[in-house]
Amino acid sequence: MKRTLFTILTLLLAASFLLGACQTGTEPEVAEEAKPDEVTLVIGFTSSITGKYETSSGRQVRGFNLWMDQVNDAGGITLSDGTVVKLEVATYDDESNTDRIQELYTRLATEDNADLLISPYSSGLTAAASIIAEQNGKVMITTGAAADSNYQQGYTLVFQIYTPASRYLTGAVDLLASVGPEVTKVAFVYEDTKFSTGVVEAAKAYAEGMGYEVVLYEGYAADTSDFGPFINKIVDSGAEAILGGGHFQDGSTFARQLHEKGVDTNLFALLVAPPEPDFADLGEAALGVIGPSQWEPLAAYTPESAEVAGVEWFGPSSDDFVTAYTGAYDGEEPSYHSAGGYAAGVVLQNAVLTADSTDPVAIKAALDAMDLMIFFGNIKFDTSEENHGLQIGHSMIYIQWQEGEDGLSKQVVWPKAGATSDAIYPIP
Amino acid sequence: MKNWQKYLGLIISLLAVTLLAVWPLITSKPVDREVAFTILKGIALASSLNIILGYTGYVSFGHIVYFGLGGYIGFYLISQQGWSIYPSMLAGGLIAGLFAFLLGKAILRLRGAYFALATIGVNMAVLSFISNFDLLGGPIGMTLNFNIYKEYGGAAQALQLIFYLMVAITLITIIVSYLVRTSKFGLGLLAIREDEDAAEVMGVVAPNLKTWAYVLSAIFPGVIGVLFFFKNGSIEPHPAFPLHTSIELIVMVMLGGQGTVFGPILGAAAYQRMRGLLLTTPIFKNIQLSVAGVLLLIIVLFIPAGVVGWIRNRFPITRRVLQ
Amino acid sequence: MDFLLASLSDGLLIGFIYGIAAMGLSLIFGVMDVINLAHGPVIALGMFSLYLLYSVLGLHPYFGLVIVAVVGLLLGMIMYAIVVRRVIDAPHLSSLLATFAVNMVIIGLGTAVFSTAPYNVDFSLGRFSVGPVTLIATRVIGALVAILVTIGLYIFLYKSRPGRYIRAVANNKTAAELVGVPSNFILALSFGIGTMLAALAGALIATFFPFTILAGGTYELKSFVIVVLGGLGNPVGALVGGLILGLIEGIIPTFMETTWVPVVEFVMFVMILLVRPTGLFGAKQ
16 A cells, blocks of 8 residues: 555656656747748736736736737837837736746746736736846836836836826825815725825825825725724714725725615725726615726827827827727726726837837837827826836826716716716715 | 765755756756745755754744744845845844744643644734734835845846855755754754653753754744845735745655655655646646645655655665665 | 724624634534644635525525535535544644645635635625614624524534534543444544534625635634634634634724734734633633
8 A cells, every 4th residue: 555655656756857857848939930020029927817806907918918919910010120020928827926926927037038028917916026027137017006116116127007006096185175175084994005005195195285184094904805893993983085995806895895884975985996897796885986097988088189288199099999999808898907908018019119129228218218198198207216117197087986877887077177977975 | 884975865965955056057047047946945944844843743834934034034134224135144044043942932832733723823923913013014015125136246146146045055954954863962852753751751851952943943944034035025924924835844844754854855846846837837727736735645644754754664775875 | 982882793793603613623623633724715615605506506695504504514524534534543743734735625626616816795684773883684694693503503412412422522532432432423423513614604704705715714713713712622612712702803993903903813822822722711621
């Protein structure tokens, strides 16, 4: 008995070593022999196919893939000397887990020979990936990663598409001041991750500067499933408005449990979750919830508005993007995460064209110099040493779930200039 | 017996590690260096755990607490106090050892399952405390400014340096593990493992011996933690104190053979390699944990002495070579 | 004051459910000296079973509980027959590692099937107010079910023949075998009941909180704390321990940040192990 088992075990061990040998033996597949006038640009990223970020990450990747398919179908990016740049991806599942990010990005940068990197979804995962990009000298475009702190680490190759976290909720405070001047007490309840902490720190300072009393300021752990203690504290604090949240899963749970407990509040603004179309699944609990959004289909960035702003316009319009996206993914409505993925591609495309080469140094220079308007909004990167790569062109809009004729719908309620509806206030 | 033959067990162990360290230098592929780094880390951590688990017979289920603790201390010194990596590694190891000394005095009084439970509790207590402790960054942890790598000649140089340091630590860990195993101190530990009460009757001062074994087994994880998070560039509570990694270390020790010098080396190398392959193979990616579980079950139920232990028992002639 | 009442009642309600999860762990330890490290994954399986029964098959959640209980019982007996039986007389390391291996197998398979994404049993019975306190109906029913289960377990252990056998084996296995108690079957039954309680606790939690395949881990750790608090191997102590833990979770947020709750819990856990390893109410003799 023992002998058989030992044999099995030895075989298992031997097999694992053998497998290892085989694997190192087979070279990772390199793009097929390129014609002299055609080069392949390998773009590497991980996505959260599983885990807590799957909703948002999935959309981001679908947005990016759509851009890539469009470019490849159109015959690639053509440079001035006639060279055609074709795109290829190398990608893995990061399971929404920081543990695996560095291993996988190292793999992308070294074994899969990715020329350019796109960030994973979320600030936490991106922070881990950025170091690898820098260590290996690869340009990385980050999307779905808003925390400011990642751009204060002395990196030179990391470029942010999203409006940074510090400007996520300040608009919601402005909105509150505009619709509810009688409110004095606000509560901040947020997920204690890099991203949301960055958001509420800035928003709290902003609110206090406007004279609000912050009656509750408390973080919850990322895996929180019971918001009871926080809801009890909100009730006890007498807050008239609640701001905070974190990512999609915890945000929806928070909204559901707050509704279930029947807490009255005038204004309820949450990060990330509300702009996702899936938030509507909460039904009544979604009604009146406000969320900051990087992009909405209703937002109007056009060649005309670029001209007014005095910047160059590039790429397709919002309408073209929405049509292509819904067409490509069985009628799925794009959220701002989808748009962010697509925008990362558009920015990359512009950088390659401006650089007129696939040389990373030239691409970095093109990104440094970029001042552009695309369907996603204005794109311009900070080039100072302290904040290199931070997004300084783009800005947020705010949506609210409102009751329409055919059920719940998202309406842009702030800034006033681009609003599609007045904010419902207070929440019924 | 010739003099060098006496040390054959040590020589073979060191040779195995050196081979592993030289491999990425020959292929000069960064990805091989990464793989070797992960395996070396496993070997060093498993070998340290083996001192308390294998030699002394105390099941430290939450041993990763020293890795995280050392990592946090070192990372704080590097990123907030501007220390260089070398004194920070030393500090990380010393603090981990000191913590183990104070804690060991208390929890080593517990036996069997109670001790195992207590170590899990300690890991969770430290994890949740650090999540609330703002000096060490609280829940969002700390990040290294990338410019720090410039002191070491740039990121690429720093990565090489980190790799060489990892090799050095692994070699030292194995030498210490060997010295403990062959010393009188080690004999005392083995006596405690076999029967603690009897050992005390025979004159073994169990409480002291146990404590020192525990301290020794905590120092190296502390040092490795500093190195690992320096390479990582950031540290956060949950990745610093992963309970499942703690248990994976036990699997490595058990797989290779607890209480032997070579066992943890073999176990760690085999386990890390297998895990790496399963993780990047799409079919196995999701059930890699199940495969590891089945493997663990087979070891526990049928060959509790591990591979090296089994060979030693079955072929006594190998005892001189495999220690 | 209202805040304290609201917080305490939430804590107490969840405390009953912590209690039955911990009773399962305690019962297994009391009868066979095994610390079941597969407890968490079984709790998670309870959650997912209820999810499948409710969201896929459309059964009423409280009817689904009955099925979850049966599945839990059978699962435990199978685990006993395949794994636990072989390590019952081995050193503690073996039983810890063997049950942990089962943990890894379940989590691995569970991850392959469900991924680690959150799931949600979309079921609500609304809320009602008692004075200044607003209670969520599903949580109140969860606590009531937990009380019923406890009473049922008590009656089973003290009034039925197999229950008396279980207590006999827990007391003295050899003596019990001598007077003709079928100890193997009784041990399997005890392990089955232990996992059944875990699965039930998971299913009840799933009626009001979202969960992932890894969610059991948190409740397993809480069960450890409770079991040590109430005394290892003392099921009644476990229920009281659960209530104490629930109350602690209710009180702490009223004067400090909620994220300190686990710090208090685990420091208390280690302290009790060091100072009074038999727990507050005594371990099994």
